[in-house]
Amino acid sequence: RDPLGRGVLYKEVRRPCRVMVLVNPHSGRGQALQLFTGHVQGMLTEAAVPYTLVITEHQNHAREMVRKTDLSQWDALVIMSGDGLLFEVCEQNKTEQEDWQEAIQIPLGILPGGSGNALAASWGEETVELLLSCGFMLCKGLVVSLDLVSIHLASQQRLFSFLSLAWGFVADVDIESEKYRHVGAIRFLMGTLVRLASLRVYQGRLAYLPVKESDGKTRTLVDSLLPGLDQPVPESWTVVKEEDFVLVLAIYQSHLAEDLWTVPGAMADDGLIHLFYVTAGISRPALLRLFLAMEKGAHLACGCPYLVYKKVKALRLEPISPQGVITVDGEMVEYGPKPHHSHHCINPPPP
Numbered sequence: 001r002d003p004l005g006r007g008v009l010y011k012e013v014r015r016p017c018r019v020m021v022l023v024n025p026h027s028g029r030g031q032a033l034q035l036f037t038g039h040v041q042g043m044l045t046e047a048a049v050p051y052t053l054v055i056t057e058h059q060n061h062a063r064e065m066v067r068k069t070d071l072s073q074w075d076a077l078v079i080m081s082g083d084g085l086l087f088e089v090c091e092q093n094k095t096e097q098e099d100w101q102e103a104i105q106i107p108l109g110i111l112p113g114g115s116g117n118a119l120a121a122s123w124g125e126e127t128v129e130l131l132l133s134c135g136f137m138l139c140k141g142l143v144v145s146l147d148l149v150s151i152h153l154a155s156q157q158r159l160f161s162f163l164s165l166a167w168g169f170v171a172d173v174d175i176e177s178e179k180y181r182h183v184g185a186i187r188f189l190m191g192t193l194v195r196l197a198s199l200r201v202y203q204g205r206l207a208y209l210p211v212k213e214s215d216g217k218t219r220t221l222v223d224s225l226l227p228g229l230d231q232p233v234p235e236s237w238t239v240v241k242e243e244d245f246v247l248v249l250a251i252y253q254s255h256l257a258e259d260l261w262t263v264p265g266a267m268a269d270d271g272l273i274h275l276f277y278v279t280a281g282i283s284r285p286a287l288l289r290l291f292l293a294m295e296k297g298a299h300l301a302c303g304c305p306y307l308v309y310k311k312v313k314a315l316r317l318e319p320i321s322p323q324g325v326i327t328v329d330g331e332m333v334e335y336g337p338k339p340h341h342s343h344h345c346i347n348p349p350p351p
């Protein structure tokens, strides 16, 4: 079904639908619970969707809830927070459960309560208020399949990522601006201005497997495209000549935040990793112009010679700079002088 007329096929969860809603009262400007009770609760009641409300009390509370829960009792897990709480739930759901192949079939929902809300923004309607649009999809029980990217860290840890991997400028801004969370979405602009003042270059090696016209979607849970981290990248991969970067960003949804429309054409399950990188030499005003243009999805039209965009199936990132931040879905992950980050796009079978 395509009830929103966006060329996207949705499935519907079966009725009656039992939903667990996890609300982080401290996310974003600290109003998630009020927004839930003020806007979403009534919609769910009217739509006769039974739900159980869990208010998270501390970091990792949602993770523990999901670990302890018999998931077969629920038809959907819904997170009202930013992308961070969803990352916590996904990690628990997918990597720590022995039966994660089954666990990833459970529909996950997101209601925007954070300051970035990238995933919600990628899926909500632009014409109506984001929270109401996400609440509407929840009431209708509309489900789409979502690409997951498998990430191997240097320590062998494997993560599943639903949104992005970032290194350099974007990752620094994301983490450094967390302290301004209470101001909402504008935290990214504040963080961008602060970081621009101390713009730095990050050394590293980047290689990727470009998408070919003939490529179909990769529907596998096995990392068949990934060479071992101790192996060189295969000949079919492109090795980026430059080793001095201002940022590297791999994103698989359209939005990096509510007002950062990074990949205008991205679909939730197009099987693509959208790789952006900016090489050293870009001026501060030019970098600022890119981020301002991104609000309208117009950054690629800026004609900036330092910005490169590729559609890829897999990539490897090897930071050489000893200090830096790498984020997955906006959350900081381990960083080492010589970690390898390999990515491989997988599409789990539709729920």
Ligand SMILES: Nc1ncnc2c1ncn2[C@@H]1O[C@H](COP(=O)(O)OP(=O)(O)OP(=O)(O)O)[C@@H](O)[C@H]1O
Binding pocket: 024, 025, 026, 027, 028, 029, 056, 057, 058, 059, 060, 061, 081, 082, 083, 084, 085, 086, 088, 113, 114, 115, 116, 117, 118, 181, 330
């Ligand atoms: N009750 C709580 N008190 C403190 N921290 C919490 C609580 N519940 C959850 N958390 C933690 O808060 C962190 C931030 O949440 P989240 O990323 O969802 O919101 P945000 O940072 O405001 O939004 P965004 O990621 O969109 O910018 C998560 O790591 C989560 O584990």
